[in-house]
Amino acid sequence: MSEQATKQVIEDRIYLGNVDYKATEEEVREFFKDLKVTEVDIPSKTFKLGKKTVDRHLGFAFVQFETKDDADKAIEKFNGEEFKGRNIYTKKAVPPPTEEEKQIKTEAYKAKKAEKKKKLAEKKAATNATKKKTEEKTTPEKESKDATEKVPEGTPSKDTIFITNLDYKVDVQTLSNLFKELKPKWIHVPTVRYPKRFQRGRAGGKPTHNKGIAFAKFSSEEAQKQAIAQFNGKDINGREIIIDIAINTK
Known part of the structure; x- marks a missing residue:
């Protein structure tokens, strides 16, 4: 089930995905120039590249319109259209998660990661047990064969x-x-x-x-x-x- 289906959307605000990393607020406004845009938010994150600090967009944006009607038109008209060499997709934005929702999501991620780690450990243990069992079964035969080969006949x-x-x-x-x-x-x-x-x-x-x-x-x-x-x-x-x-x- 999608996030929009479980959480109330913001009717006059849209989410813009697959946005070019170098896109600016002015370029987004120009893209929706036929509609009444009141705000453009392009989230970014600071990265360390060697000794340099780089601030780069995250590849998505939020566009606030004056009315719900303009937001609906933006989704209908521009979903899948090309913007700066990329085909963007649009949908209604949802409110940012609360601290409680963030905590629940973090705990779910940690639990999933721990479960994956546990399964890998169990798989490794099973593989080692099988390998050890095989070695115990074949080693006496091999040692006997080696001993026979090492003793010269005569x-x-x-x-x-x-x-x-x-x-x-x-x-x-x-x-x-x-x-x-x-x-x-x-x-x-x-x-x-x-x-x-x-x-x-x-x-x-x-x-x-x-x-x-x-x-x-x-x-x-x-x-x-x-x-x-x-x-x-x-x-x-x-x-x-x-x-x-x-x-x-x-």
Whole structure:
């Protein structure tokens, strides 16, 4: 139900909507020059734009006529007509709201806003609960799968060790010096090639770096175990290496 249907209108005063923001009182009076206008009210509001204070119209106006007949003619003749590039609309004005009406409207707005906020919170809680339930259902399966994938299949080697957490600059010579007393039969440090765009300017012109892992084979199981006992946790270039028995996957 419209405001005019629930509140008594002012018979000789009209509301003018969709008014150009730069419209002046004189221009509104000129627009209704064939009718007897006694007052034009164009509400405005002060805005802060950076350091400037700007006073701008709100896009509507009130026009007071001398008689009810002139107000009726204004609505009939000018509703939908173009004024300063905009099609205005007209209707009978209503008295401004009382303080009590303003309070009721404000409270209704706050209640509506609170209800909307409550519904959003409930929706979010329901979504989180569903997500948590799904994670609880799928996580054990995923962890089981990950654990299976992380355990290599095969038999423990009796002469080879697997080294991880290597600094990327460590090479075969570095590890040969480390295990010198145990006389390893061979040492393998897997490498990866840098993309071409990263090769320029590399020290020594080397286009590769290690993958952070290595293998070392010894002449006996005793030497293998001694390498693990003596060097596991050894700091090389600021990183503590991890040494374990290698797994024969073949």
